[in-house]
Amino acid sequence: MKSIILFVSFFIICVTSLKTETVSFTMSAEVERNTSIGLDKDFVANYIKDLGIYPKFFPNIVSVSKLNDKESEWLYRVEAPLATPYNLTFVLEDKSSGDTLLFESKDKTNDYLFCQGILSQPTEKKTKIVFLFKISMTREKASDIHFLAGVLGEKFLSEQMKDKLEGDLETFISKATKDMYIANRTSGK
Structure with a gap:
C-alpha cells in the first residue's frame, strides 16, 4: 500500500512539475477603430502606406525601418506600471493587397503584432478606414513580463x-488625419 501511495505521489509531482514548465504567460490586446476622411481613397491609401507616419503619430512605436520590399522592423515601447519601460522588436511582413493595408509579424512565437487598415470609398471625396491592431506577448514566466504579472494575472494585464492600445490608436487616428489634410492641401490636389 505504501508503495502505491509513493508511486501516486511521485506521479503527481512529476506531472505537476512538467505542467509548470510548459505553462506560459500571455498578455494580448485587440482594438478596432474606424474613421471617415474627406479625401480621395488613393491619396489616403498612399498616406497610410508610408511607414514614417507610424513612429511620428502612434504613441510607443519608436521606429519603423524598411528591411526590404516586403519586410519592416518595428520597435515598440512597452510601458508597464511600476516597471522600467522596455522595447520589443517585431519584424512585420507586408501582406497588403488592393484596398487592404496589412502588416503582420513574420515570427508568431513570443511577440506578435498585426496592423490592418481596410479602405472603402462611400462617396467620391470620402474614404472610410477600419483599423485593426493586435499585439501579444508570451513569456515562459509571468515575471519575465512584469514582477507583479503573476499576481495581477493575464486577464487584468x-x-x-x-x-492603452485603444488610446494610442485614437491618438494616431486624430494626429494622422490632421496631418493628412495638411499634406493634401500642400500637395495641390
Missing part, C-alpha cells in the same frame, strides 16, 4: 494593454 491584457485589459490594461487593451485600454
